[in-house]
Amino acid sequence: MSVINILSPHVADLIAAGEVVERPASVVKELVENSFDAGAKNISIEIRNGGSNYIRVTDDGCGISPEDAGIAFMRHATSKLSDEHGLECISTMGFRGEALAAISAVSRIELRTRLKGSSEGTLVKLTAGEIDEMEPIGCPEGTNIIVRDLFYNTPARRKFLKSDRSEASACQAAAIRCALAHPDVSIRFIRDGEEQFFSPGDTRIDSCIYTVLGRETAKDMLECSGEDSGLTLKGYVSSPSACRGNRGGQFFFCNGRFIRSVLMQTALEQAYKNSMLSGKYPGCVLYLSIPFGSVDVNVHPAKTEVKFSEEKRVFDLVYYSVLSALEAEKRSADIVPSPSTEAVLGKKTGFYKSISAQDYKSMQQSADPSKKDRKTDDGAFFSPKENYQTRLDLGYPFSTSSASVTSFVPHHPETARPKAENARIAGLSDEKTAGHVENAVQNVDKKLLPDHKIVGELFKKYIVVELEDEVLLIDKHAAHERMIFDSLKKRTSDINAQTLLEPVPLRLSGEDSELLGANSELLASLGFEIEALDDCNFVVRALPADMYPSDVVPSIEEICEKLRSGKAPSSEEARDEVLHTVACKAAIKAGWDTSAAELERVTTAVLSGEVLYCPHGRPVSYRIPGRDLDKRFRRIV
Numbered sequence: 001m002s003v004i005n006i007l008s009p010h011v012a013d014l015i016a017a018g019e020v021v022e023r024p025a026s027v028v029k030e031l032v033e034n035s036f037d038a039g040a041k042n043i044s045i046e047i048r049n050g051g052s053n054y055i056r057v058t059d060d061g062c063g064i065s066p067e068d069a070g071i072a073f074m075r076h077a078t079s080k081l082s083d084e085h086g087l088e089c090i091s092t093m094g095f096r097g098e099a100l101a102a103i104s105a106v107s108r109i110e111l112r113t114r115l116k117g118s119s120e121g122t123l124v125k126l127t128a129g130e131i132d133e134m135e136p137i138g139c140p141e142g143t144n145i146i147v148r149d150l151f152y153n154t155p156a157r158r159k160f161l162k163s164d165r166s167e168a169s170a171c172q173a174a175a176i177r178c179a180l181a182h183p184d185v186s187i188r189f190i191r192d193g194e195e196q197f198f199s200p201g202d203t204r205i206d207s208c209i210y211t212v213l214g215r216e217t218a219k220d221m222l223e224c225s226g227e228d229s230g231l232t233l234k235g236y237v238s239s240p241s242a243c244r245g246n247r248g249g250q251f252f253f254c255n256g257r258f259i260r261s262v263l264m265q266t267a268l269e270q271a272y273k274n275s276m277l278s279g280k281y282p283g284c285v286l287y288l289s290i291p292f293g294s295v296d297v298n299v300h301p302a303k304t305e306v307k308f309s310e311e312k313r314v315f316d317l318v319y320y321s322v323l324s325a326l327e328a329e330k331r332s333a334d335i336v337p338s339p340s341t342e343a344v345l346g347k348k349t350g351f352y353k354s355i356s357a358q359d360y361k362s363m364q365q366s367a368d369p370s371k372k373d374r375k376t377d378d379g380a381f382f383s384p385k386e387n388y389q390t391r392l393d394l395g396y397p398f399s400t401s402s403a404s405v406t407s408f409v410p411h412h413p414e415t416a417r418p419k420a421e422n423a424r425i426a427g428l429s430d431e432k433t434a435g436h437v438e439n440a441v442q443n444v445d446k447k448l449l450p451d452h453k454i455v456g457e458l459f460k461k462y463i464v465v466e467l468e469d470e471v472l473l474i475d476k477h478a479a480h481e482r483m484i485f486d487s488l489k490k491r492t493s494d495i496n497a498q499t500l501l502e503p504v505p506l507r508l509s510g511e512d513s514e515l516l517g518a519n520s521e522l523l524a525s526l527g528f529e530i531e532a533l534d535d536c537n538f539v540v541r542a543l544p545a546d547m548y549p550s551d552v553v554p555s556i557e558e559i560c561e562k563l564r565s566g567k568a569p570s571s572e573e574a575r576d577e578v579l580h581t582v583a584c585k586a587a588i589k590a591g592w593d594t595s596a597a598e599l600e601r602v603t604t605a606v607l608s609g610e611v612l613y614c615p616h617g618r619p620v621s622y623r624i625p626g627r628d629l630d631k632r633f634r635r636i637v
């Protein structure tokens with residue numbers, strides 16, 4: 001007796017259905033995508049009880065003719081493809097004529113549809129994919145499809161459904177992705193009789209984000225765009241201060257469809273690396289447009305996973321566009337220009353729009369230390385690095401201006417840096433401490449800063465600055481840490497070292513010793529001179545110029561811990577992690593006495609917009625509007 005059976009078409013349909021339709025949310029997605037494909041401008045989605053009993057999608061698209069209304073539910077029925085010549089479309093848009101067949105195989109369906117311009121509509125009722133009823137009816141132009149009792153004939157699948165609440169949330173998430181994918185289409189989502197959101201369909205991404213994701217999310221978003229011959233990216237990314245604990249706020253779209261892309265996600269997150277707390281994730285709504293031939297959407301039946309043929313270009317486009325959006329925020333936010341500067345320099349908004357991702361990338365490249373200074377045509381030398389600064393300046397009035405140079409000289413007053421520590425450093429003089437962190441706030445033209453007065457300090461922690469109509473509080477350690485980090489990171493040559501009169505002994509575990517050995521070049525380039533006495537014992541002979549000898553052991557332990565915990569998979573990341581530690585240890589600390597000059601330098605850095613977040617992403621400043629104080633004291637209501 002034969003043991004091989006040919007599956008009946010019905011069973012084959014049920015199996016196929018499992019691939020396309022996993023849960024009610026997949027029905028929502030497929031139906032809405034069909035409405036998009038039909039050119040709808042208004043779509044309404046309604047679900048009840050998590051969608052497993054009732055999903056209705058209504059659109060004002062092209063509608064379906066009476067002849068096609070029955071065929072639409074047959075497997076491989078698609079109007080979007082007729083022969084193999086259109087196969088290109090299969091891999092690009094993912095049309096396969098499977099969705100309606102798959103959904104109808106596992107549910108009861110009612111379809112009401114009227115072709116545009118036609119006088120009469122059609123009603124089709126199906127149970128488990130079989131047509132029960134088909135007749136002409138009067139109905140509006142467009143399509144209205146109701147899916148009832150999903151998986152009623154596949155109890156095993158139905159059992160896998162989660163609670164109504166979580167299925168409803170998944171449906172809503174699918175509807176949100178659809179709405180964000182098409183800011184040009186108005187989408188209404190109704191759950192158990194209550195409207196959850198309504199996007200206006202006015203083509204504006206910002207109004208779509210506002211209505212779909214809510215005001216709170218929208219208000220912390222930064223515009224982001226970029227282009228690279230044929231590839232374009234546009235959309236919004238979250239401000240580093242608004243990052244959240246998971247990736248739920250990340251939406252990527254490719255050629256109008258929501259996609260999941262580890263590549264784009266990595267590029268996005270890399271761009272936030274030095275402005276976000278670890279364990280936090282940025283949000284984004286990013287639209288990638290890419291020539292149809294360069295992306296394959298058929299990696300997964302639900303078409304959400306894609307494969308790019310030019311991964312590096314996509315990665316770079318996302319990375320540099322996001323980086324330039326973050327830079328732009330850094331340069332515009334947290335600055336309150338006084339009315340006079342505003343009048344001279346123009347409004348704050350739009351300052352930086354002129355810097356595209358491409359510009360940013362070339363700026364970065366021209367700032368590349370490996371590229372030597374070049375001679376200009378007129379014989380004068382110009383440094384690529386200066387060029388980078390100047391170009392950024394074009395869009396930003398408060399940053400560097402070569403006219404007035406105030407170089408940042410770290411000054412740790414005697415009270416802060418114990419005399420004993422000074423004595424441990426060979427040949428320490430003012431000259432020597434000066435300039436280690438040079439350039440941290442170089443070139444800030446004070447005339448361009450908003451009017452301000454440093455009132456003093458709170459708890460030896462927060463600098464209190466009076467602005468025109470606000471109080472600015474600055475976390476002096478966090479801000480200084482960032483200044484040092486940026487300046488160290490910008491450095492193209494090795495970081496200055498200070499030689500210790502008395503080498504500091506250091507004992508490490510075997511594992512840490514190996515890590516130290518493996519990263520010896522990196523540590524040396526940052527100013528550490530560490531000599532091994534045996535497998536576990538070392539002496540530190542020199543350390544980065546701004547670090548205190550008493551911090552050297554905890555710092556190296558911290559660095560080993562970071563390298564050990566895999567926080568720094570690449571050499572670039574390892575360097576950043578070590579720089580974080582050096583910057584943190586070298587910065588003025590809460591609890592220290594800090595000189596007026598130093599408070600002034602930190603304040604200048606913050607007011608200039610150079611410093612927004614500490615290297616771990618914590619904010620460095622906080623503003624209290626004068627109005628809030630007036631309200632508190634009932635001077636105004």
Ligand code: ADP
Binds near residue numbers: 059072079
């Ligand atoms: P596909 O979308 O891959 O073509 P589907 O099974 O999703 O396959 O849909 C089958 C066909 O039914 C579509 O090609 C289209 O012609 C028609 N159709 C489905 N939904 C709609 C709709 N909302 N408006 C107009 N036509 C539709």
Ligand code: MG
Binds near residue numbers: 033
């Ligand atoms: Mg479809």
